[in-house]
Amino acid sequence: MHTLSDLENHQIRLASRPVGLPARDNWRFTTEPVGEPADGGIVVKTLFLSLDPAMRGWMNDVKSYIPPVGIDDVMRAGGIGVVVASKSPAFAVGDHVSAMLNVQEYATIAADQMKRAGLFKIDPRAGTPTQWLNVLGMPGMTAYFGLLDVGQPKPGDTVVVSGAAGAVGQTVGQLAKVKGCRAVGIAGGQAKCDWVVKELGFDACIDYKGGSVRDGLKTHCPDGVDVYFDNVGGEILDHVLARINRKARVVICGAISQYNNTAPVQGPKNYLSLLVNRARMEGLVVFDYADRYPVAIAELAEHLKSGRMKSKEDVVVGLESFPETLLKLFNGENFGKLVLQVAT
């Protein structure tokens, strides 16, 4: 029988900080033995890793809502894994867990690191492992609290969401429909737009690669925009600001169009629309809502089970493909929540 120390742990570390898009030489591949867990600790075998736009920010040496990833550290990533060794009374071998496992095959988590890693047992009956990284994971939590707490949609409101076929966007639009709103997506490409409307039930979806977002908003938001959930920033944010209603809420969740800028961020030229319309633009960081994740997970799992909501994950296989796979987020290639399958 193998012991843990016979196993190799392949890892991907941050070798240097990228300028613009992350390149191959910003990464370094390492191999280490897997250690036995300390008293109270566990070892988790990574099954799936979540690939998120926020990762790009973590690579910059800038103070933000969490510290940057250090040079030579294993790249930070959330994931789903299975416990393969446990000296913790709270976890048994075979338990499925969600945690910051980072970009590696095995994560050894000490007792005093469990809280910081956001470690918790997942219920496989509520959703598949990849759904636990999507609707039931951070993107779902972000959509849920961003839309409901910050966006405060009322039945009949028009809710617009960019990155509509992405991880957060797909849940924002479907949840808006559940809450009685008109949901209009913005996504890149006809295939994504068709899926968002036909499969997810959005009222409309504007293809920013295929036509004018400005015209699309005029056509599909005849009564203006009450809530805009922004994942992209840039020109699209300005187009929507030009169409907001009085007392509109603009939720700033991300700005993927700006994350690889080597020039300064493009600020919203139309921000004075907030003044004219007595409207609000507000940012959120999902970790603030950690106490309420269980409530959100329970509601979203119920919507999945009943078929009121669907989810789509874009699964790429192989730890070694992480550097190239991450880039799919920034050129808009991913279709659904982007997930890296590391093991089965």
Add this chain to the structure above:
Amino acid sequence: MHTLSDLENHQIRLASRPVGLPARDNWRFTTEPVGEPADGGIVVKTLFLSLDPAMRGWMNDVKSYIPPVGIDDVMRAGGIGVVVASKSPAFAVGDHVSAMLNVQEYATIAADQMKRAGLFKIDPRAGTPTQWLNVLGMPGMTAYFGLLDVGQPKPGDTVVVSGAAGAVGQTVGQLAKVKGCRAVGIAGGQAKCDWVVKELGFDACIDYKGGSVRDGLKTHCPDGVDVYFDNVGGEILDHVLARINRKARVVICGAISQYNNTAPVQGPKNYLSLLVNRARMEGLVVFDYADRYPVAIAELAEHLKSGRMKSKEDVVVGLESFPETLLKLFNGENFGKLVLQVAT
């Protein structure tokens, strides 16, 4: 004895829409007889007119929170006047009133226009006529509801306000002090900064013409910024966004640095600070609070009377000097609330 029709009414009309700063040929001077009031109507002799940054927006042919001034219309302006003829049971000759009198010597207001003109009797015991255009007028109302309702300051918060020696800014900072906050102004020139600190009691004031706003904020807001009341936009907004605290409130009241742009408005490059800090940027239009003006006026009049608050008006004499006087707002020359004295 003179009748009204013997009197001449000198007026200034919008002749054409300016590009950039309003120029002399954007205005046209006209003279008309003063008509008798219709049944239920009144005639008001203009004493003082309020000159406001918002006037620049009213001159553009753009849908906003109120319609633009039409070409050949008398330029819109709020003012204080005295009733010189009345066929209204609600107003007697000699009453002092506040209303949209526009840039002219006499305003004839029909019964059905009184509400739209915002006509009301002022109490000369609560403040001087120019104070009724300042702390007790629109700037005071804007400061009061913008700071308290939108900014929601808590005792101990650091409140920063730009245009600190201007009409709105002077009241924002003093009211912040009354509410137990640290008040830091941003103004142009040492004289204004000295006045804001020594006369009005702000904790500090940063001279944007004399040094780095970025360094000034570091020095004078060591604990960051909880509420920013923005009257100017542009670079200064970006500097403050870089210093906001978690859950900060940014009140968008105006953007005087951008009003005469011939290039597109400069959007805030640092708007993603809203995300990192879970902060909010929100616009206001003071007219929304009209129902609550009496409460605000009562409180502010009490602060003036007790000496807890002061006010400063920059009074220029003569209707005919309106075009040049308006420009003082845009080059930062006015010191205190800018008022045009039309008659005594």
